[in-house]
Amino acid sequence: MWTSITSLGILAITIHFIKDNWQFDYFILDVLYNIPSLHNAITIKNAIIEVVIELKIENRYIGITSDNEVKMLAATREIKITLNLSEFHHYRCSAHILNLVVGVAFNTNIISESVKKLRTFISIVRNSPKQIDKLKEYF
Structure with missing residues (x-):
């Protein structure tokens, strides 16, 4: 989730997967512009679930990788509960963590x-x- 300088909420949803021939692949499922202004966990969860259900992949959904922002962690918990996914996890983006470390350094x-x-x-x-x-x- 990213908020522009004009408070426009933007959320990009990317899928990463392994094809039948064991090749790694990925592509953008959707870029959602104009997420409602209250950018909290429930709003983010609803936006993600809408796309996942529309594409009929909710039973193949195993996790989210994002920054360590509290609302993304909470949105992940909400998705896990809403879709009743016992093996659903939040993965912390290693590039984001590295960027934070360099910033502190x-x-x-x-x-x-x-x-x-x-x-x-x-x-x-x-x-x-x-x-x-x-x-x-x-x-």
Whole structure:
């Protein structure tokens, strides 16, 4: 679940699965825009269950991977109860955890000042098309 600067609720639902030939595959089931403004566990649960039931995959649904936000943990519990799925779990996104760890490390003395300055520079450039154009012109 992501909330835009205009408070628009956006929820992307992606499926990951193993095909008959044991190949890993995934695709986006749906991207829900305009989730009702109360972005709580029940709202998230209802949005996810609506898609899962519409696609008739509720009996094949085994878990959710998301950030560690409390409302996502609660939504997972609600889905498990609502769909009566005993083996349904919440999996914490390792990339999100790693990002949090790196963020904390940047607020300590573990990371050198030159690396912190480089990170700030990259962040500024990546978030500004004008700065990217200037950098391209320079190179």
